[in-house]
Amino acid sequence: xxxxxxMTEAHAHDVHHEESFWTKYIFSVDHKVIGLQxxxxxxxxxxxxxxxxxxxxxxxxxxxQEVPLYGLVSPAExxxxxxxxxxxxxxxxxxxxxxxxxxxxxxxxxxxxxDMVFPRLNRLSIQVFFVSIVVLFISFFVxxxxxxxxxxxxxxxxxxxxxxxxxxxxxxxxxxxxxxxxAFLIGGINFLTTTMNSRAPGMRMTDVPIAVWTINIAxxxxxxxxxxxxxxxxxxxxDQRLGTTFFLPSAGGDPVLWxxxxxxxxxxxxxxxxxxxxxxxxxxITTFSRKKLFGYRxxxxxxxxxxALSFVVWAHHQFVAGIDPRxxxxxxxxxxxxxxxxxxxxxxxxxxxxGGSIRYExxxxxxxxxxISFLVGGVTGIPLGASGMDIFFHDTYFVIAHFHYTFFPxxxxxxxxxxxxxxxxxxxRHMNKLLGEIHFWGTFLTFNGLFLPLxxxxxxxxxxxxYNYQHFPDLASADxxxxxxxxxxxxxxxxxxxxxxxxxxxxxxxxxxKAEANPWKANSLEWVAPSPxxxxxxxxxxxxxxxxxxxxxxxxxxxxxxxxxxxxN
Amino acid sequence: xxxxFIPRASSFSGDMDGLFNLIVYxxxxxxxxxxxxxVYFMIRFRHSVSPKAAYITGEKxxxxxxxxxxxxxxxxxxxxxxxxxIMVWVQVKQTLPPKDDIIxxxxxxxxxxxxxxxxxxxxxxxxxxxTVNDLHVEVGKVYHxxxxxxxxxxxFSIPAFRLKQDMIPGRTITGWFEPTQExxxxxxxxxxxxxxxxxxxxxxxxxxxxxxxATMEAIQNxxxxxxxxxxxxxxxxxxxxKRPQVSQNEASPYTEKLxxxx
Numbered sequence: 001x002x003x004x005x006x007m008t009e010a011h012a013h014d015v016h017h018e019e020s021f022w023t024k025y026i027f028s029v030d031h032k033v034i035g036l037q038x039x040x041x042x043x044x045x046x047x048x049x050x051x052x053x054x055x056x057x058x059x060x061x062x063x064x065q066e067v068p069l070y071g072l073v074s075p076a077e078x079x080x081x082x083x084x085x086x087x088x089x090x091x092x093x094x095x096x097x098x099x100x101x102x103x104x105x106x107x108x109x110x111x112x113x114x115d116m117v118f119p120r121l122n123r124l125s126i127q128v129f130f131v132s133i134v135v136l137f138i139s140f141f142v143x144x145x146x147x148x149x150x151x152x153x154x155x156x157x158x159x160x161x162x163x164x165x166x167x168x169x170x171x172x173x174x175x176x177x178x179x180x181x182x183a184f185l186i187g188g189i190n191f192l193t194t195t196m197n198s199r200a201p202g203m204r205m206t207d208v209p210i211a212v213w214t215i216n217i218a219x220x221x222x223x224x225x226x227x228x229x230x231x232x233x234x235x236x237x238x239d240q241r242l243g244t245t246f247f248l249p250s251a252g253g254d255p256v257l258w259x260x261x262x263x264x265x266x267x268x269x270x271x272x273x274x275x276x277x278x279x280x281x282x283x284x285i286t287t288f289s290r291k292k293l294f295g296y297r298x299x300x301x302x303x304x305x306x307x308a309l310s311f312v313v314w315a316h317h318q319f320v321a322g323i324d325p326r327x328x329x330x331x332x333x334x335x336x337x338x339x340x341x342x343x344x345x346x347x348x349x350x351x352x353x354x355g356g357s358i359r360y361e362x363x364x365x366x367x368x369x370x371x372i373s374f375l376v377g378g379v380t381g382i383p384l385g386a387s388g389m390d391i392f393f394h395d396t397y398f399v400i401a402h403f404h405y406t407f408f409p410x411x412x413x414x415x416x417x418x419x420x421x422x423x424x425x426x427x428x429r430h431m432n433k434l435l436g437e438i439h440f441w442g443t444f445l446t447f448n449g450l451f452l453p454l455x456x457x458x459x460x461x462x463x464x465x466x467y468n469y470q471h472f473p474d475l476a477s478a479d480x481x482x483x484x485x486x487x488x489x490x491x492x493x494x495x496x497x498x499x500x501x502x503x504x505x506x507x508x509x510x511x512x513x514k515a516e517a518n519p520w521k522a523n524s525l526e527w528v529a530p531s532p533x534x535x536x537x538x539x540x541x542x543x544x545x546x547x548x549x550x551x552x553x554x555x556x557x558x559x560x561x562x563x564x565x566x567x568x569n
Numbered sequence: 570x571x572x573x574f575i576p577r578a579s580s581f582s583g584d585m586d587g588l589f590n591l592i593v594y595x596x597x598x599x600x601x602x603x604x605x606x607x608v609y610f611m612i613r614f615r616h617s618v619s620p621k622a623a624y625i626t627g628e629k630x631x632x633x634x635x636x637x638x639x640x641x642x643x644x645x646x647x648x649x650x651x652x653x654x655i656m657v658w659v660q661v662k663q664t665l666p667p668k669d670d671i672i673x674x675x676x677x678x679x680x681x682x683x684x685x686x687x688x689x690x691x692x693x694x695x696x697x698x699x700t701v702n703d704l705h706v707e708v709g710k711v712y713h714x715x716x717x718x719x720x721x722x723x724x725f726s727i728p729a730f731r732l733k734q735d736m737i738p739g740r741t742i743t744g745w746f747e748p749t750q751e752x753x754x755x756x757x758x759x760x761x762x763x764x765x766x767x768x769x770x771x772x773x774x775x776x777x778x779x780x781x782x783a784t785m786e787a788i789q790n791x792x793x794x795x796x797x798x799x800x801x802x803x804x805x806x807x808x809x810x811k812r813p814q815v816s817q818n819e820a821s822p823y824t825e826k827l828x829x830x831x
Contacts, residue, residue: 388660389588
């Protein structure tokens with residue numbers, strides 16, 4: 001692929017011996033190759049998740065009719081599609097692309113070192129991740145079909161095969177998720193150790209770009225929260241396969257215990273994927289507004305405060321799940337308090353724009369779309385966190401619309417911002433701007449067309465995970481059906497608008513305009529390395545003299561001041 | 570504004586809609602303000618109008634106050650919101666007003682069994698009236714409910730009552746509601762419960778005292794026609810009777826099979 005075209009350049013700096021295609025691209029220990037492997041696998045899984053969403057949304061819009069490219073959607077298949085859509089988008093798209101792909105590719109470059117500290121562990125991480133995908137795909141095709149008990153997989157439905165009717169589907173699904181978690185733990189250890197030990201000479205922790213900070217904080221949160229989930233997953237697996245009864249009330253178990261273990265992980269997980277997205281956006285808005293980040297420390301503290309608070313809000317997913325109702329009051333307070341640091345963080349981002357000189361290149365457009373959409377996602381979370389209101393909204397489409405307004409900006413808008421921003425670095429060429437514009441406007445408009453209507457059906461009481469609303473006369477009215485058809489049409493358009501991107505992504509590797517090392521005139525260290533960076537990254541390892549956001553400093557000739565430059569620029 | 574989408578048929582639904590309005594106006598104010606500032610900055614500081622950027626660190630107090638002050642205001646607003654949320658929560662979930670009657674709902678894959686207490690107002694006695702997928706209550710009476718499940722988690726959800734509560738196998742969960750508007754409304758299972766989750770619906774009918782009496786007698790005489798099945802066939806909608814219905818002929822071929830499985 002693109003590397004082939006730039007191999008001569010890469011080889012000039014390659015101190016290692018000649019490698020075959022197999023060791024160079026498949027079993028590589030180079031952090032950049034592993035990062036790209038994560039990115040390609042993640043983007044491929046995004047297509048799978050999108051195809052699932054397409055299939056079940058078509059069933060909702062045109063119930064009982066054959067879906068083109070899928071066929072009839074049976075209730076069991078509908079459940080399987082929604083379950084695996086959610087699982088895939090969170091575990092196999094948001095996490096691998098935002099954290100593993102950009103983390104792997106960018107952390108060593110941004111902190112100015114030649115590779116991860118544990119390159120072989122890194123290779124193990126991507127291999128385990130690949131196996132997890134294989135296991136997930138096998139789970140779709142075993143007898144009884146894929147698991148359909150929702151991505152939260154509440155027992156006893158998920159633990160008893162006679163209830164779920166997906167005997168092996170449930171177990172393989174659980175195994176796939178567990179393997180994916182293992183892959184991330186291995187990768188996460190690497191990110192943390194590398195950031196702690198391999199920073200360029202002179203780089204203090206406060207000189208580290210926010211994107212690196214956020215990935216590391218996300219990794220710490222992931223490590224701290226995933227333990228209970230793994231314990232729960234082992235118990236659930238034993239319930240499924242060995243006949244234990246941890247979650248089976250008829251034998252003394254407690255199904256609500258799983259919910260606590262799951263959401264103790266599940267809520268911090270939201271911030272695990274949010275923070276890297278926020279970090280990427282911070283780097284992009286400073287670069288394109290030529291401004292210093294407003295309140296670097298304040299942003300850092302609010303991220304840490306949000307992260308800490310996110311560990312004590314999990315039961316807001318369980319307000320009506322049969323927990324002690326008095327508990328709900330405590331969790332409503334912590335949940336609404338989390339709006340304070342998050343709001344402060346967003347205010348800092350907005351304040352960064354003040355006094356700037358904003359160039360709306362494609363990455364900046366995506367970053368602005370992220371901020372605006374995430375603002376909608378943030379404020380619509382408040383009715384859900386307010387315990388009294390959640391009695392009505394729990395498990396309605398209002399919840400779906402809300403978290404897609406957070407997750408879509410995180411996993412899709414911020415991901416595209418990052419891809420358009422770092423593409424010249426990764427592949428040494430620019431992407432086509434016109435196709436990029438079509439892709440941006442097409443995606444942003446249809447995304448709103450898809451999820452804004454879902455707030456309305458949610459307010460009408462439409463509950464989740466129903467394959468056909470004709471069995472609920474209040475919800476079968478023609479105008480609600482009209483809203484569903486509108487949302488589905490938007491989804492189909494949204495998916496079609498990804499075609500220009502896919503074409504642009506691959507074609508630009510060959511035909512794109514050649515990019516220099518620092519096309520955006522940015523400060524951080526990844527732009528010091530050649531584009532694309534060769535094995536070993538830098539011609540000579542840089543020394544750092546200042547933070548990454550010194551834009552438009554008075555007294556300088558240029559409006560940027562790279563971190564590694566000793567003198568005024 | 571929720572009553573535009575769905576009727577208010579229980580005593581606490583008005584309070585909940587009020588809470589929603591409080592949130593919408595309060596949060597909406599901050600949302601519009603923040604979005605306006607963001608969009609204003611985006612336009613005002615574009616490169617063609619603002620060719621040279623300023624150097625602002627945001628670390629000095631004179632600068633950081635611009636993000637601190639709004640966030641103090643948000644704390645105050647949060648306190649108001651939390652108070653409202655907890656007031657509604659306590660009313661619906663933490664109090665149990667004295668009952669006029671009691672019902673029991675039992676969920677199973679994938680249907681509902683309802684037990685009406687009968688004339689003596691007590692469950693588990695001779696005069697109990699049992700129905701499937703069809704719950705009958707009387708307007709203006711305070712009902713206690715007992716929720717049970719035979720297999721997996723289900724959820725007892727009546728959107729028109731603004732009521733939702735999980736049903737957990739092995740437990741009996743108690744709560745209350747007071748219907749205030751006559752009519753027939755959807756009763757849903759709102760927790761994923763397996764292949765048939767999408768058809769686990771039921772109807773709750775709020776009667777006048779006379780009509781309630783007549784219905785109970787009809788059930789016992791065997792002359793009663795299920796309100797739930799009638800609604801499925803006719804597709805009536807109490808939200809707005811004038812709304813046209815999606816044709817029932819387009820129902821999925823799997824529906825018949827699932828419906829006939831119990």
